[in-house]
Amino acid sequence: MPHTPLPASQCPDDFDGWWNLPAAWIEEPNVRRAGWSGMATRRIGETLYFIKKQSDHCYRSLRHPFGRPTTEREYANIQQLSALGIRVPEPVFHASRKTGEGFLGLLVTRELVQFVALDDLGELASDKKQQLAVAVGTAAGRMHRAGLQHSCFYGKHVMARWPDDAAQNLPEIAFIDLEKLRRPPLPWRAAAHDLSQLRRHQRLWNANEWDVLLNAHRAALSPQPPAA
Numbered sequence: 001m002p003h004t005p006l007p008a009s010q011c012p013d014d015f016d017g018w019w020n021l022p023a024a025w026i027e028e029p030n031v032r033r034a035g036w037s038g039m040a041t042r043r044i045g046e047t048l049y050f051i052k053k054q055s056d057h058c059y060r061s062l063r064h065p066f067g068r069p070t071t072e073r074e075y076a077n078i079q080q081l082s083a084l085g086i087r088v089p090e091p092v093f094h095a096s097r098k099t100g101e102g103f104l105g106l107l108v109t110r111e112l113v114q115f116v117a118l119d120d121l122g123e124l125a126s127d128k129k130q131q132l133a134v135a136v137g138t139a140a141g142r143m144h145r146a147g148l149q150h151s152c153f154y155g156k157h158v159m160a161r162w163p164d165d166a167a168q169n170l171p172e173i174a175f176i177d178l179e180k181l182r183r184p185p186l187p188w189r190a191a192a193h194d195l196s197q198l199r200r201h202q203r204l205w206n207a208n209e210w211d212v213l214l215n216a217h218r219a220a221l222s223p224q225p226p227a228a
Helices: 014-020 070-083 126-143 186-199 207-222
Strands: 030-032 036-044 047-054 091-099 103-110 156-160 170-176
Touching: 014 091, 014 103, 036 103, 047 070, 047 186, 070 091, 070 103, 126 156, 126 170, 126 207, 186 207
Parallel strands: none
Antiparallel strands: 030 036, 036 047, 047 103, 091 103, 156 170
């Protein structure tokens, strides 16, 4: 159930404030092994915040053999894509804490205003679908050129927003749910995995429009000429 919006002056600025803030779960927290992870939302002032909270929901690596909350990895992944010029959720707070309840992870991001997931776009005119194919192919190509694989490349995790400027035809693209973003040992597998995953589950583009997306993707993968 949604909570009454808070005034902007009551925006938390520490772990306890965000963790204990009453917020509405988007869906029931996902329980795995001994831990759980869930996403909630709360409007503060004019801004909708997405609050991911976790307890003992950890990943392990050579650097962290005993595990760290996956919110830490997602925050690092957001930073990676942002550095590539790819639109991602804007983090406003992240931290981890070991307590008697478990190893807690917290990541707070701002809403991507006016962005809509591909799965929620509904019917589009042919020119709009082609514009969208070019924009998604280009953004995905930039990610894959860096050797990064999204790993959950579904329509619900690819967002689009058409600009107000009529002179700009291509929509802006954003990627969300970056918890599983990784760098596979064989770089070519990143594109093969993500594009196959998106194509299997999408119902937006026909075969010709999908070719438009692939052409834009190939162009983005190509080495860029040096600036004059």
